[in-house]
Amino acid sequence: MEGTILAIAIIFPFLAGFICLGLKNSKARATLIIFTSIVLIALSILFLRHGAFHYTPPAEWDMAILVLDYVLLAYFLYIGIADFISIGINIRNVFTIGLVLLQGIFLALFEFSWAPHVPLEVEPIFFVDQLSIIMCLIICIIGSLICIYGIKYMADHEKHLGLGKTKQPRFFFYMIMFLGAMNGLVFANSLLWLCFFWEVTTLCCYALIRHDETPEAIGSGIRALWMNLIGGAGFVFAIIYAFNRLGTLSVAEIIEAHGVPLLLLPLAFLCLAAFTKSAQMPFQSWLLGAMVAPTPVSALLHSSTMVNAGVYLVLRIAPAFAGTALSTGVAMFGGFTFMTTAILAISQTEAKRVLAYSTIGNLGLIILCAGVNTPLAITAGITLLVFHAISKGLLFLCVGIIDHNIWSKNIEDMQGLVSKLPLITTITIAGIISMLLAPFGVLISKWAAIEATGALASYWSPVILALLVVGSAATTVFWIKWLGRFLSQVPSAARAKMESFSSIYHIPVLLLIVSAIGLSIFIAPFYERIICPAVGGCYTPVVTAQNWFFWGAIGCFAAWPIFAVLALALVVPSLVIRMRPEQVRPAYMCGENVEAETAEFRSVGDERTPLETGGFYLSGALGEHNLNRWFNPTALIILIILFALVVVA
Amino acid sequence: MSLWQIILAGILAIVVAPFIGGLLRGVDRKLTARMQGRRGPPIQQPFYDVLKLFSKQTITTNRTQLVLAYSYLLLIITTLVLFALRQDLLMVILVLGVGSVCLVLGSLSVRSPYSQFGGHRELLQLLAYEPILILVAVAIYLKTGAFFIGNIFDQGEPLLPSLWVAYPALLITLIIVMRKSPFDISASEHAHQEIVRGVFTEYSGPYLGIIELAHWYEIVLLLSIISLLWVPGIWPGVLLALFSFFVVLIIDNITARLTWSWMLRVSWFGGLGLVILNLVGLHFFGG
Numbered sequence: 001m002e003g004t005i006l007a008i009a010i011i012f013p014f015l016a017g018f019i020c021l022g023l024k025n026s027k028a029r030a031t032l033i034i035f036t037s038i039v040l041i042a043l044s045i046l047f048l049r050h051g052a053f054h055y056t057p058p059a060e061w062d063m064a065i066l067v068l069d070y071v072l073l074a075y076f077l078y079i080g081i082a083d084f085i086s087i088g089i090n091i092r093n094v095f096t097i098g099l100v101l102l103q104g105i106f107l108a109l110f111e112f113s114w115a116p117h118v119p120l121e122v123e124p125i126f127f128v129d130q131l132s133i134i135m136c137l138i139i140c141i142i143g144s145l146i147c148i149y150g151i152k153y154m155a156d157h158e159k160h161l162g163l164g165k166t167k168q169p170r171f172f173f174y175m176i177m178f179l180g181a182m183n184g185l186v187f188a189n190s191l192l193w194l195c196f197f198w199e200v201t202t203l204c205c206y207a208l209i210r211h212d213e214t215p216e217a218i219g220s221g222i223r224a225l226w227m228n229l230i231g232g233a234g235f236v237f238a239i240i241y242a243f244n245r246l247g248t249l250s251v252a253e254i255i256e257a258h259g260v261p262l263l264l265l266p267l268a269f270l271c272l273a274a275f276t277k278s279a280q281m282p283f284q285s286w287l288l289g290a291m292v293a294p295t296p297v298s299a300l301l302h303s304s305t306m307v308n309a310g311v312y313l314v315l316r317i318a319p320a321f322a323g324t325a326l327s328t329g330v331a332m333f334g335g336f337t338f339m340t341t342a343i344l345a346i347s348q349t350e351a352k353r354v355l356a357y358s359t360i361g362n363l364g365l366i367i368l369c370a371g372v373n374t375p376l377a378i379t380a381g382i383t384l385l386v387f388h389a390i391s392k393g394l395l396f397l398c399v400g401i402i403d404h405n406i407w408s409k410n411i412e413d414m415q416g417l418v419s420k421l422p423l424i425t426t427i428t429i430a431g432i433i434s435m436l437l438a439p440f441g442v443l444i445s446k447w448a449a450i451e452a453t454g455a456l457a458s459y460w461s462p463v464i465l466a467l468l469v470v471g472s473a474a475t476t477v478f479w480i481k482w483l484g485r486f487l488s489q490v491p492s493a494a495r496a497k498m499e500s501f502s503s504i505y506h507i508p509v510l511l512l513i514v515s516a517i518g519l520s521i522f523i524a525p526f527y528e529r530i531i532c533p534a535v536g537g538c539y540t541p542v543v544t545a546q547n548w549f550f551w552g553a554i555g556c557f558a559a560w561p562i563f564a565v566l567a568l569a570l571v572v573p574s575l576v577i578r579m580r581p582e583q584v585r586p587a588y589m590c591g592e593n594v595e596a597e598t599a600e601f602r603s604v605g606d607e608r609t610p611l612e613t614g615g616f617y618l619s620g621a622l623g624e625h626n627l628n629r630w631f632n633p634t635a636l637i638i639l640i641i642l643f644a645l646v647v648v649a
Numbered sequence: 650m651s652l653w654q655i656i657l658a659g660i661l662a663i664v665v666a667p668f669i670g671g672l673l674r675g676v677d678r679k680l681t682a683r684m685q686g687r688r689g690p691p692i693q694q695p696f697y698d699v700l701k702l703f704s705k706q707t708i709t710t711n712r713t714q715l716v717l718a719y720s721y722l723l724l725i726i727t728t729l730v731l732f733a734l735r736q737d738l739l740m741v742i743l744v745l746g747v748g749s750v751c752l753v754l755g756s757l758s759v760r761s762p763y764s765q766f767g768g769h770r771e772l773l774q775l776l777a778y779e780p781i782l783i784l785v786a787v788a789i790y791l792k793t794g795a796f797f798i799g800n801i802f803d804q805g806e807p808l809l810p811s812l813w814v815a816y817p818a819l820l821i822t823l824i825i826v827m828r829k830s831p832f833d834i835s836a837s838e839h840a841h842q843e844i845v846r847g848v849f850t851e852y853s854g855p856y857l858g859i860i861e862l863a864h865w866y867e868i869v870l871l872l873s874i875i876s877l878l879w880v881p882g883i884w885p886g887v888l889l890a891l892f893s894f895f896v897v898l899i900i901d902n903i904t905a906r907l908t909w910s911w912m913l914r915v916s917w918f919g920g921l922g923l924v925i926l927n928l929v930g931l932h933f934f935g936g
Binding site: 451473557588 | 706707708709710711712713715716719720723724727731736737739740743744746747750751753754757758759760761762763764765768769772773775776779780783784787790791794795796797845850851910917921925928929932933
């Protein structure tokens with residue numbers, strides 16, 4: 001039974017992906033995608049009901065993984081060389097080739113010469129616990145919804161591009177295979193297997209970013225590849241050092257070896273791998289470049305699942321470095337990313353880039369929580385992981401739908417959209433609110449993170465806190481600015497007309513927004529059933545859910561009373577307040593208005609002048625050009641200090 | 650807390666607070682007038698103003714704006730009730746943020762250049778003061794061992810002697826929230842006699858009254874947070890709050906409005922810096 005569900009979770013998506021590759025008929029492909037999605041969703045719930053277990057597949061699989069790993073590296077090498085041949089010497093192909101060789105040579109040295117057996121066997125190979133089950137739920141449920149959404153999105157996308165020959169079989173091959181690779185990644189206990197699935201996600205990421213094959217897409221794809229290969233190299237070094245010092249490659253045993261000082265270096269390498277996967281500063285540019293990919297890719301890989309693999313790894317190994325200098329360094333690094341990305345997001349005009357920065361920032365916040373490393377902080381981190389995955393996946397899907405209605409992702413073009421596309425705009429607004437306002441899940445996690453960092457007995461805690469609170473305030477600014485664009489309308493008493501409902505677009509987003517709001521309202525039972533057992537794996541849970549409040553060790557968030565007030569404050573007035581047409585007046589424009597419902601006024605010489613309004617972007621003071629000069633080197637320095645601390649310790 | 654205490658706290662927060670807030674606004678106008686060599690209106694003038702606003706006809710540009718004015722008021726009242734019930738201070742500050750956001754969105758919902766400017770600048774004000782408030786809550790936690798406001802009352806000794814470094818930062822916060830010079834960048838106060846008042850430009854009549862009422866609650870909340878620095882005993886805290894209020898009035902009258910970037914610099918590098926210094930001190934010396 002246990003072997004079977006693991007096999008279905010990992011191998012079935014690979015098989016379904018390969019079948020997709022051969023299916024030219026779009027109806028058949030859609031059926032297969034929906035079938036796979038239903039199987040995966042059912043399976044993830046089965047995992048939840050089954051609970052923790054571990055499992056080791058027959059030994060032949062070890063050999064298969066070993067071979068496949070080198071096949072994958074050879075393919076990466078081929079990509080680097082092919083790029084070298086097509087554009088000549090360039091930083092991107094030099095890095096790709098160099099990093100693949102570095103990784104391949106060291107991995108081969110380790111596996112064939114230093115290790116006692118070929119292949120090296122680890123017991124158990126798979127370790128399923130509550131934390132990995134949470135990740136599996138995110139991957140299977142949110143991932144499946146995104147794939148279903150992708151059916152219509154890709155059809156519209158190709159129609160808009162005027163593509164003669166469809167590329168969808170390949171697209172869905174990677175999308176669905178990716179789900180299997182992610183399941184493998186979160187359940188793997190052997191570092192070798194983990195490393196293999198890690199590289200498969202890198203491959204999917206590369207292939208999906210370059211899917212449109214424009215020069216920009218190809219460039220972004222290779223950048224994502226080589227930056228993730230830095231992480232891959234980190235992984236290989238982590239494997240070598242961990243085996244050298246502990247004689248094991250089992251993640252569970254590494255976590256239990258807490259307190260072995262020599263262990264810090266492999267842990268730091270694993271953190272490096274995680275930082276690149278989660279696109280933390282200074283590696284953020286690959287995720288921003290990845291925004292050229294079709295929106296379902298951004299939703300699936302770059303917000304709700306693949307980038308979460310990095311923070312999942314840090315959360316997983318956090319117990320092993322609790323109380324060390326590495327832990328403080330990790331917290332500082334995450335906090336720095338959180339603050340800087342929130343400030344950089346203020347100057348962005350493109351919706352997907354704002355979402356990308358916000359994603360990097362929230363992952364930074366989770367890394368900060370893992371670095372603070374107290375039970376309250378870990379609770380905050382895991383809660384944020386779940387709520388962020390739901391809300392951010394949702395927001396990407398919303399931006400995709402808006403894009404396919406107005407054919408623009410620019411926030412300025414979304415001005416007054418609430419009266420043009422009321423349904424999707426309302427869902428987007430609700431999604432943004434679930435990312436930023438109390439008492440939604442994301443903010444409760446932030447609250448817990450602040451209290452946990454405040455309680456951290458370290459001289460660095462005030463600095464980490466400052467990064468956290470400034471980042472948090474900047475987050476409010478960029479979200480609210482965007483909301484303001486949606487709401488900004490020309491005075492009118494007319495009621496907005498609903499746009500047409502498309503089930504394959506709107507049902508996934510509706511399901512996601514309902515779960516974001518529902519889980520926030522019912523956070524107490526959700527915490528008790530799902531989050532608490534995950535924290536309880538390595539820590540003593542401190543949060544209780546008495547009275548359905550969220551009680552931390554040192555504070556209490558009365559979530560549902562505030563929800564009641566919020567409903568009273570937002571929903572009731574919007575139902576009760578009526579407005580008569582004669583009460584409507586035009587806005588003040590410091591000139592005579594032309595007519596009530598046009599945005600024009602009479603200026604010099606009685607000429608009709610159209611009103612133009614826009615958001616603040618402060619791109620002079622807070623633009624990427626200005627700030628990245630400081631942010632990137634600082635992030636690099638923090639990273640170097642982190643390693644220096646570990647080596648000294 | 651017993652049921653009676655809860656009811657009493659509720660009444661204090663919902664019914665008594667606006668009277669205090671309105672009176673403070675009256676005192677503010679009187680004192681400011683005197684500092685400027687004018688006679689000034691009677692102290693009860695703000696109540697007359699708001700009553701008159703409520704008796705006016707509703708004129709608006711869209712419905713969203715009206716909804717958000719109510720949301721702003723209700724959320725600010727909620728923060729004060731939570732405060733009176735001695736709940737988690739950090740939660741109170743975060744809910745205050747939600748309230749302020751409603752005001753901003755209300756002004757951004759109209760395509761009016763002045764209202765848009767005001768809304769964006771109000772956001773920058775939020776960016777300037779919210780981090781300070783949160784860090785002050787953490788400083789209070791470090792001294793009392795919990796984020797509950799109740800714990801501060803049980804603590805037995807005043808906080809100001811160990812939090813005096815953070816106190817000027819709280820003053821900056823108070824100036825920004827009251828929109829007083831030099832940080833009155835989103836809308837100016839009465840003393841500056843502006844007709845187009847940034848974030849309030851598109852509000853009129855009863856809804857402007859609602860916003861003014863919410864602002865009274867907001868002032869009382871901020872002053873209550875300041876008064877926490879000197880409990881037990883009600884009066885020392887109240888006196889400290891009134892003193893802070895008076896200092897803000899003086900600063901308002903001797904300075905001129907500055908730019909948003911200057912405000913961010915002062916509040917982040919000055920205000921936030923002071924609170925961080927205070928936090929580091931608390932970590933090293935334990936108070």
